[in-house]
Amino acid sequence: MKTSFDLIDLFYISPIIVLFLVSLVPILSKVLNGNKEPSSFFSVFIPVCGGLAAAVLSVGASLYIMGDPNIKSSPLAFSGALIMDGIALWTSFLVSIILCVIILISKENPYTKGKQFSEYIFLLVNSAVGMMIVAWSNDLIVTFIGIEVMSLCLYILIALSNETRHSKEASIKYFILGSFASAIFLYGIALMYGTIGTTYIHEIVQGAREIISINRVFLIGTGMVALGFAFKVSLFPFFNWTPDVYQGSGTPLTTFMATGVKVVSFVAFLRFMTTDILGGVHSEAFITTLQWMAVLTIIVGNVAAILQDDLKRILAYSSVAHSGYLLIGVIVAGADGGQSIGASGVVFYLFAYAIMTLGAFAVVSVLEKDTDTPIKVDDLKGMSSRHPLLALAMCVFMLSLAGIPPTLGFFGKFYLFSAAIAEGFFWLAVWGVVGSVISVYYYLRPLVVMYMSDEAGAGIVDRTPATRFAIVIMALLVILIGLASEPFYMQMQASVLSLY
Amino acid sequence: MSNELLFAILLQAPLVGFVINGVRFQSKDYKFAGILACSAMAISFACSVILSSRLLSMDPANRHITSTLFDWISAGSFNAEVGFTVDAISAIMILVITGVGFLIHLFSVGYISHDERPSKYFAYLNFFVFNMLLLVLGDNLLVMFVGWEGVGLCSYLLIGFWFTDREKAAAGMKAFITNRIGDAGFLLGIFFLFMEFGTVNFQDLNALAPAASLLSWGEPLVLACLFLFIGACGKSAQIPLYVWLPDAMAGPTPVSALIHAATMVTAGVYMIVRLNSVFMAAPDVMMIIACVGAATALIAASIGVCQNDIKKVLAYSTVSQLGYMFLGVGVGAFMPAMFHLMTHAFFKALMFLGSGSVIHAMHEEQDIRKMGGLKKALPITSFTFTLGWLAIIGIPPFAGFFSKDEILWYSFASDRGAPFLWVIGVIAAGLTAFYMTRLMALTFWGKSRVPADVHPHESPATMTIPLIVLGVLSVVGGWIGIPHVIGAVLPGHPPNLLEGWLHYSVAKITLPQDAHVMEWILMGVSLSVAGLSAIFAYDSYVRNPDRPERLAKRYSRLHNLVYNKYFVDEIYFGRIINPLIEASKGLWVYIDVNFIDKATYQASGFVKSLGSSVRTLQNGNLQTYALYIALGAAIALSFIMG
Amino acid sequence: MSLSVLIFLPLVYALIVWMMPNDRAVRYSSLGFSIFHLGYTLAFLGGFDSATASLQFVERVMWVKGAGIEYFLGMDGISLWLIVLSNFLVPLIVLGSWTSIEKKVGGFHVSLFLLQSTMLGTFLAMDAILFYTFFEASLIPMYFMVGIWGGENRIYASMKFFIYTMFGSLFMLLSIIALMFMTEDQLGAMSSNLLQFYKLQIPFVAGEFLSTQTLLFFGFAIAFAIKVPLFPFHTWLPDAHVQAPTPGSVILAGVMLKMGTYGFMRISLPLFPEATQYWGWVFLVLAVIGIIYGALVAMVQPDMKKLVAYSSVSHMGFVVMGLFAMNAEGLTGGLYQMLNHGVSTGALFLLVGMIYERTHSRKIEDYGGLAPAAPIFTIFFIIVTMSSIAVPMTNGFVGEFLIMLGTFLAYKPFVIFAVLGVVLAATYMLWMVKRVFFGPAGKIVTEWKDKNLDINPREIAVLTPLTILIFWMGIFPNHFLDFSKTSIDHLVKNKSQYFLTIEDAGKAPKGTYSQIGN
Amino acid sequence: MAGDSILFYALSFLIIYFALGVLMNPNPIKAAFNLVLAMVGVAGVFFHLQSGFLGGVQLAVYAGAVMVLFVMVLMIFDLKKERDAFSQGFLGNIGKLLAAGIVVSLVINNVILSSDLQLATSNAAKAESGRDTTKILADLIFTEYVFAFEVLGILLLLVAIGAVSISRIKGGTHADS
Amino acid sequence: MLTVDFVNIGLNHYLILSAIVFVIGMLTVLLRRNLIVMLMGIELMLNAVNITFVAFSHYNQLVNGQVMVFFVMTIAAAEAGVGLAICVSIFKRFKEVNISLFENLRG
Secondary structure, three states: OOOOOOHHHHHHOHHHHHHHHHHHHHHHHHHHOOOOOOOHHHHHHHHHHHHHHHHHHHHHHHHHHHHOOOOOOOOEEOOOOEEOOHHHHHHHHHHHHHHHHHHHHHHHOOOOOOOOHHHHHHHHHHHHHHHHHHHHEOEHHHHHHHHHHHHHHHHHHHHHOOOOHHHHHHHHHHHHHHHHHHHHHHHHHHHHHHHHOOOEHHHHHHHHHHHHHHOHHHHHHHHHHHHHHHHHOOOOOOOOHHHHHHHHOOHHHHHHHHHHHHHHHHHHHHHHHOOOOOOOOOHHHHHHHHHHHHHHHHHHHHHHHHOOOEHHHHHHHHHHHHHHHHHHHHHHHHHHOOOOHHHHHHHHHHHHHHHHHHHHHHHHHHHOOOOOOOOEHHHHOOHHHHOHHHHHHHHHHHHHHHOOOOOHHHHHHHHHHHHHHHOOOHHHHHHHHHHHHHHHHHHHHHHHHHHHOOOOOOOOOOOOHHHHHHHHHHHHHHHHHHHOHHHHHHHHHHHHHOOO | OOHHHHHHHHHHHHHHHHHHHHHOOOOOOHHHHHHHHHHHHHHHHHHHHHHHHHHHOOOHHHOEEEEEEEEEEEEOOEEEEEEEEEEHHHHHHHHHHHHHHHHHHHHHHHHOOOOOOHHHHHHHHHHHHHHHHHHHHEOEHHHHHHHHHHHHHHHHHHHHHHOOOHHHHHHHHHHHHHHHHHHHHHHHHHHHHHHHHOOOEHHHHHHHOOOOOOOOOOOHHHHHHHHHHHHHHHHOOOOOOOOHHHHHHHOOHHHHHHHHHHOHHHHHHHHHHHOHHHHHOOHHHHHHHHHHHHHHHHHHHHHHHOOOEHHHHHHHHHHHHHHHHHHHHHOOOHHHHHHHHHHHHHHHHHHHHHHHHHHHHOOOOOEHHHOOOOOOOOHHHHHHHHHHHHHHHOOOOOHHHHHHHHHHHHHHHOOOOOHHHHHHHHHHHHHHHHHHHHHHHHHOOOOOOOOOOOOOOOOOHHHHHHHHHHHHHHHHHHHHHOOHHHHOOOOOOOOOHHHHHHOOOOOOOOOOOOOHHHHHHHHHHHHHHHHHHHHHHHHHHHHOOOHHHHHHHHOHHHHHHHHOHHHHHHHHHHHHHHHHHHHHHHHHHHHHHHHHHHHHHHHHHHHHHHHHHHHHHOOOOHHHHHHHHHHHHHHHHHHHOO | OOHHHHHHHHHHHHHHHHOOOOHHHHHHHHHHHHHHHHHHHHHHHHHOOOOOOOEEEEEEEEEEOOOOEEEEEEEOHHHHHHHHHHHHHHHHHHHHOOOOOOOOHHHHHHHHHHHHHHHHHHHHEOEHHHHHHHHHHOHHHHHHHHHHHOOOOHHHHHHHHHHHHHHHHHHHHHHHHHHHHHHHHHHOOOOOEHHHHHHOOOOOOOOOOOOHHHHHHHHHHHHHHHHOOOOOOOOHHHHHHHHOOHHHHHHHHHHHHHHHHHHHHHHHHHHOHHHHHHHHHHHHHHHHHHHHHHHHHHHOOOEHHHHHHHHHHHHHHHHHHHHHHOOHHHHHHHHHHHHHHHHHHHHHHHHHHHHHHHHOOOEHHHOOOHHHHOHHHHHHHHHHHHHHOOOOOOHHHHHHHHHHHHHHHHOHHHHHHHHHHHHHHHHHHHHHHHHHHOOOOOHHHHHOOOOOOOOOHHHHHHHHHHHHHHHHHHHOHHHHHHHHHHHHHHHHHOOOOOOOOEOOOOOOOOOOOOOOOO | OHHHHHHHHHHHHHHHHHHHHHHHOOOHHHHHHHHHHHHHHHHHHHHHOOOHHHHHHHHHHHHHHHHHHHHHHHHHHOOOOOOOOEOOOHHHHHHHHHHHHHHHHHHHHHHHHOOOOOOOOOOOOEOOOOOOOHHHHHHHHHOOOHHHHHHHHHHHHHHHHHHHHHHHOOOOOOOOO | OOOOOOOOOOHHHHHHHHHHHHHHHHHHHHHEOEHHHHHHHHHHHHHHHHHHHHHHHHHOOEOHHHHHHHHHHHHHHHHHHHHHHHHHHHHHHHOOOEHHHOOOOOO
16 A cells, blocks of 8 residues: 655646646735736736646656656556546646637637636636546546536536526536436446445456456446446437537637537546446447447437527537547447557547637637627628638638548548448448538538628627637648648557557 | 542542631621632532542452541540542542532522521531531541531531521421431441441451341341441431431522432432441341332322422422432342432432522422412523433433332342332332422423512523533433443443442342343333323323312322321321420429439438427426436446346 | 649649739639649640550658558549649639629639649549548538529538538548558558559459448449439539539539549449449449430420530430440540540530520520520530530540440440430430520520620630630540550459559659559 | 344435435425435444444534535525426426336346345455444545545635635626526 | 345345435436425435445445545535535526526527
8 A cells, every 4th residue: 555645646747736726826816906806917828828837747747758768557646546648648738728728718708708707717727627637537536526626617617607697507507417417427436336346447447347247236337437428428318418508608618618528528438438348248238338329429419400500509519429429439449448549539539629629619709799699600691701711710610520621620530430440330430421411511501601691790809819819720720730640640549559 | 649639638628618618607798608619619529530530540349549547536446547438339429429519509609699698508518518528438437427427417507507497497406316316326336337347447347247148136237237227217318217308498408409319318328338248248137228218219209299398399209219229229239229329319409409499589489389380481490300300200311210220120120129119119100200290290380370479580590500410410310320221222232331330349139130021021110100100190280280189189088198298297296206305304303303302302301300309309408308317327227237 | 743733733823812902813813823734734744654554743652651541643544634624624714704703703713723723632642531532622612612603592502512422422431441441451551542452352242232342332432423423313413503603513514523433433443343343234224324314304404504414414424334334445435525524514514604694594495596696606505515415526426436335345235225315415405506596586685686695705715725625536536545545455454453553763753752552 | 133134224214214305395495304314314324334434424514514505595595385396297207207217226136136246355445344444544535545635625625716706796687587 | 036135234235225315316306396406316316325335335345435435525515515506696696496497598
């Protein structure tokens, strides 16, 4: 039994520490300033710097781990509570970057700027802390704690937004359903813990295959945990909260949920599913169930998005559909062990998905003048002539989400479908394709109104330079990484190799 | 001059004429256009004469001049060159085309002088001659096909020359499409021949054709001949594809003379003669050709009896005469068929031009019931027309007598022939004599029925000179092919020059030797049938002008049937074309719009309805969502637990 | 000379054109660029070695190493003329759209150049994924072209076009991925290189639909069949054509449909020889149905553009028929007919567009008696009609003749039906010509009595090159076929185990390499 | 161990009875009191399972602090009679009962079917039979689980600040709902 | 074989107890329309999980389970705090904490 932790453990979790400390800056300065909102130096610049520092520290940690010849396998920190493998560090890097962008967007969005911005930043940054914990955790109970940190912050953040009606509804829906699912998740952890005697994933891996075939309580526990994750990543039939919450929340928060929460939840899901629980006797049924969930998620997400008018809601349903695609990769990874191309496909897709979704929501954000009028698809009308660059960027995001080459989204799908075909899940790939075809319809609608309609829609809010900057950067990334996906994918693959 | 250069000039003279006139198509300067076109034709004619005379000086067994320009299409094993050959058969053709063509061009200068677009007219005419020359000179099937379709195109353009008239434009379209049906058959014929012999060159094909007769219908060669004959049917207006030719009379009359009497329509006969060795190997197909030819001759002649439009009468006469030619090639009478082709070109061109002269004089009136007694007003036209009349009804020694009689003799006596073919031929000859006499009687003889405001006058010299020349040819044209049996009793024993000329070019056919008596008897019978028929017609239309009406009344049903051309057009339109259009509309509306397109709609409609049902489930109620979670968990866990 | 430059130079043009200050500058610069590009393309023609079936001007760089995806460009006799055709049509389109495109002129030319780039990429890519990338990417500028500058119902049409085509091509993507894993199994390393694909031994079981080769074959075939479009997948075509602006229709008919047939020729036939042999009848039947069906439906269309669109279905049926004959005659004819269709149907769309620009009507019944009112227009129209209905001495004849000959040598009965298509082609085209140009003056001609309906010198300049090409290709087809002969003979000779080599590095420009992955 | 059983059944009865009370009682305040009693029962179970420390915490934190919070909030709201205490819709409710029933029956079934749920070996911290586990618990929290413990600290800070900031929001600007 | 030993109390009995409590909590969330009562249901569910943890921990002689119970309690308290805070803000706004208010986001 270890009695203490090493200093190196503190280095590993330094991104969290930095973020937590940074999160205190605005709120402290507010307190010290006599309850007046601090300047944006404290509330925006320092947190963004903190986010960048966290990103740098993540990269630093991974460089350290790669550079140290003594480290043979992925190091564990805090007696096994956290694991510092490639995916974990990738994800924390990604989350840091997402956080920076979200902070920038938040300062310029009517839902979030204004009153209580320092509290907002505090909660937002700590939500990112929770995300990192989820991404790093090697212990199911730590995963649970991470999810709760992340989620509780978000519940409060959503309720905090400057709009009252929908945000409260969104908050309470998210809260009740989230806690409900958490309880099921936790019950699953309890059943697993009781039967295998541990909640450490690296220990579960060793016994899972054996115990899952003899102990049905363990199996039901794994099922419940999987369903808990399914809720977090909004898979059918647990996706219903997603559109409502995404629509009702302030756009920066929606963005954060659609990118950060989804990324880390999927990473944790992937970790969980690659613990060899799909290798046992009952794996057939388990895999079949997951496959049906994937297919139905793809179909339901896409068909529901077709009939929407609210842009955020469209993106929410599209996010559901993308969860379906990702689940294909997770199934493949689960069926084939963590080192398969399924896992790297998932990670790459998450990366791609985060970038393009971030961009798409940022476009929604610049359109928002106040908190009363939701952004409809028709509000994009005439954007091509008034804001050609933003329209082009939106066009890139939509095409990428639809998976048209040579954008990033195409390569994401390519790797995922490759994984499915390689492991013989051919029909999953076919359903993925069918879903993509349906999705084209609603992804093209923004293009239609932007370029093919002469009427004028809602104007862009002025003085949103940071958001616009972020949009352009994201669009460039979508194209450039799309064209040069190789090095990134190789990184993902390398990072996946350390996943057990 | 080298042969290549001669070929080049021969072909390019009309082409140059076409291009120059085509570029100045909006010009109204008919003199320039006419002189250009005529001189192009004159040059071509000169070249043809030179080429033919060179042929004449060559060894009769190997009498051909070939010139290859370049490889046209080569793909895989297929190779077609743009190559030209003039030999005994094509020499006749080019002489007729350029010679008669020149005369018709000359005639046109006067005829078209009042038109809006003389340049365009001459351009088309020259282009037609160019294509016709390609057709006859091409040394392989593909080059022939180029000309084959090219003349069809020109025919289309010229029939529809006055295209502002909807009927005339429709006639052009009808001609082209009917020809296309034949062309499709022609193409299939080419494919079969290529598949069988691996070449499309005429000399190779004739050399490779088997000497023995092939009787099986599965033989590619037999099918090839059948499909080629369908092609010939289209171009040469044989049953069942003859319907376009009467309508083609919508074009200017010289065009009818050139294209629809003298040259283009005989292309089918020419093609079969060209491939005579191949066709000889398929006796069954030849029998079909003979029967179709005979039937066409008879039916077209019978329709001609009741027509009142001067050009329609001539058109049906043309169809009928083409039937004779097919009867000829069908029974193996290749030489007589070519002979008749040539003489027919002379007298039918003459008659068409004559009718043109009449129509010109009558101010575009074509109904023979409104003519009569024009002999006095149009002396030259009338006289030359009479020569043509004598030629076509086969009165010796006019041209038509020799050629027609030769065909009839072959159809009776050849080993490919049969007596019934001869009987049909003779009946057709009788009908021909009748309707041609009727035409003469109603147009030139008897009392004038010309409306008072029309003052017919003789045409200018550019129009009458061609008439005179063709009139002479209609008389003497037959003398180059005097049959042996007649030649033997004539002073000086004139030889059958044409037979000598074509001796090595066409396949031999077995004829009974020493059957002179029979030949004389048959000749007498056919001659007397024609003569009696002509006299009866003269009697009916000049002496007793009310008799035809009485007869028509007595046999009203028959008259009605014949008068309406056996309702063939009506059947084609009512039973084939209109149903096809209706069916196409049905395809469009029911299959394309309401089935294929609708399937797409319904697929997207299905997706949308799926979407709306998902939206219904998404009812906004927190507890419903919780229910979905619980229910989903229950079902998923049940599945997982098996 | 570099193929990359050939492909991506239009992007540079697009960028420059985008920055042009006014419409006039956009038009002139676009015209200049496109003519320059055509000249550049002809330089490739000059450097092309028609004696070898190997790939030429090869450029090859590893793109995605892990999956073996390469940036691999090469030209051979099959792609050469399609490249020339694409680049030939662009200047004509720029000139042809001089006045018809009135709004967002800059954007239009940007789309046009993007489209050009993707089209060239599709024909030059020798890597399946790269091919797919260009194949799909070409949808985007086309989508905008139809959607922004199209007719009344443009959005529906563009959407249908996009989704329909994408539906097919995604199955191609799945098949490509499956083939990539087969290369990993059979050849050691994963690769999406077509040259590697050709080496695969793909198991085939006759009569079983669910055998590997058959499934993969149909995966590709459905993508190409929709693109061609083969009956009954043609339903997007009339909508897209009718709604597209004239330049869009020209490109769509002229080049984009060829992507499908090119795909058949480049991928389906050599890669799946047994399946092609065994299932070829399906495509022949569909092609023949398409020929006759397209012609019949075209015959009764009231709208000129729709008529031309359905005639495309018929013509492309011929192309597919020729390709599936799988002999030199058929393949040559198919390839040639692709070019012919590009020229003649492109010209027809331009012509219809020209008259539509003046009268704003495409309804056949509104016309009649146009010939005296617009004589030069009529002459061009009739020449192009003759090409379209394959009158000898025009290009159409050579293609259709070779196709039917080739098919005849392989499958006789189909040709008996296909020749009906030739007859029907004459019927629908001439009927339309008769109703539009001939007869007494119709409604529109009467309305325009005092104004000039005939085409202007600019439009004559657009049509003249096409007309020249119609006759050139019809009279001297060997000038064109000689370049493709070696490649096609090679394909026919080795159809059971196709392979392609890369021409010696000596001729290839610097910076390319040719021995990797063999 | 008859006494053991009797105690278990008594506690079970209490817990389930009061839990059902939470479920069934239409008055929120009465439901809250039922919840307190159920939690006391749960604390009893903890004591019975020799986890005295947890039992104490349960009583103090749950039955004490948390429930006071609940009751206070309810008092503030003054919700005496509630409209629509239960969700309507017969089919939906049947579905809900069915779903919950299936989940619980799956668990119970499998628990019963698995005869041997005790683990043979484990490398985790072991409690010696009979000894109070509080000290081991404390050890664990500050060594093995120190990270989670610290994070929970952050969580509580977050909740505190969050709850304060939520309560600061004014009633909102929209007059009607 | 479904044979239950009713006399000798063991792990299974506690697990069944926790399952029953869990499902009652679940039903509370599913059936009650008052937000605060729904929160209580969630608390019940978490308590049921705690019983499971403690039972396992007791019968398997693992103390880790008790640590987890400790964490769960903390989190449950935090959840309750946040939930009640949101409820309060809602009450301020709507004077009602019934979920029937919240069906605006739908479709």
